Structures are given as C-alpha cells and as structure tokens.
Amino acid sequence: MTGPLALEMRQLLTDAFAPLALEVINDSATHRGHTGDDGSGESHFTIVIESARFAGVSRLQRQRMVNAALGDIPGNRVHAVAIKARAPGE
Template identity: 75%
Template sequence: MSGPLATEMEQRLRAALAPIRLEVINDTAQHLGHAGDDGSGESHFTIVIEADAFAGVSRLERQRMVNRALGDIPGSRVHAVAVRASAPGEPLR
C-alpha cells in the first residue's frame, strides 16, 4: 500500500508526463537511521518511468522533467528521489 506522499507523486507524474509505465517505489526502509530519514516512512523513493515525452531527450533533461512534475516534493518534502527514466523501446537507465 502506498502512503499519501507516494500517491501524490504518482498523480503528479501521471498528469504531467502520461507515462506508459510508472512505479513509485518507497525505499525509506533501506535508509532508516540515515541522514534524511525523518521518521515519516516516506523520505526516500525510486521512480521508474517510461514515457513518450522522454524520446530524444537527454538523461539530465529527463530528470529535470520528473523534478518539475514533482514540484515542491524533492528536497522539501522528500529527502531523496532516484529516477530511472526511459522512452518506449529503450532500456531503463
């Protein structure tokens, strides 16, 4: 079951990028007691996303697109977000 922040992240990404595949994975348990673990249970995430919007776009720009879609969440409400973004037919990076 996803928490409220993971659900909000998924909604924002779906609205902004219309992904074909989207996984918002909560990695917080792997970081318990580390920097950035605020005790909320939603401080570290990995996003796996495949979208037509990424075709012909650099890895850095894909990261920026995801961050723009997430708005104030990275760095403010979440300590860390790892992004694995691809266009259809590409391997995940």
C-alpha cells in the same frame, strides 16, 4: 500499503507524462536511521517511468522534467528521489 506522498507523486507524474509504465517505489525502510530519515516512512523513493515525452531528450533533461513535475517534493518534502526515466523501446 502506499502512503499519501507516494500517491501524490504518482498522480503528478501521471498528469505530466501520461506514462506507459510507472513505479513509485518507497525505499525509506532501507534508509531508516540514515541522514534524511524523518521518521515519516516516506523520505526516500525510486521512480521508474516510461513515457513518449522522453523520446529524443537527454538523461539530464529527463531528470529535470521529472523533478519539475514533482514540484516542491524533491529536496523539501522528500529527502531523496532516484529517477530512472526512459522513452518507449529503450
């Protein structure tokens, strides 16, 4: 089952990047009891996204673009977000 925060992240990323592929993976269970686990079940995520908007953009800038699209979620409402962003054909 997908929680409300994962659904919100999916919608924000869809609106910002019109992705060809998007996975919002909840990794929270593997971090249970670790730093940043707030008990919500939505504290750690991996995002895998493919979008034409990443073509010609550096890896660092892609990370910044995704974090910007997520607004206050990374580091505030979620402890950790791992991002794998690629352009089509990569």
